[in-house]
Amino acid sequence: MADRLIGMFVRFMLVMSLVTSLSAHASDAAIRYAEIVTEGSEYVINADVSLKLSEAVIDAIDQAVPINFVAEASIESPRWYWFDATLASERLEFSLSYHPMTRSYRLAIGSLHQDFETLDSALETMTRIRRWAITPMKTLVPGESYNVQLRFRLETELLPRPFQVSTIGSRDWEIESDWLRWTFLASPIPVQ
16 A cells, blocks of 8 residues: 555656646746836836747747747736726737848837847847836826736747748747736826
8 A cells, every 4th residue: 555655656746747847848938027117107117038949949030930029018906896907908029030131130129120140139139128118107096006917928820821830739939938927006197
């Protein structure tokens, strides 16, 4: 009886270690730092993302396939009687591509773009989110607490069709951070 229990415990621990290692491999993005602050008459998010690209993603970029990422954020007002009310929800879209003619990497953030000599320098810029306007200050009541959530992920649905098929079930293309959640106190609206 004791041998059977020990055997079951060992199998359970092996399964748990396998699940843990698979889940650690599946997510190669994490939000290391995030804050919401006021700038002018708006609330903005500053965040740092830790990102590790798989060889398959790097190869696709080097073959001039545009790779798209998105940062998603929302501000919610907690309610005890129902689901939280979403007051603001924004997406910041990134497109990363390689241009063989100029031998440069192009990072587009919304309608703005910049060229970089190396992939690492483009990734460094992409993973340092600064002054991302989320909502006007007048949207929130000063002195009230609000919940913020933020995540960063690869958007495989925007890949060309042949790549979309190859990403199905592939851990190489599963790049997504967990939602980072925190609470903040709304600031008073500045007098102008």
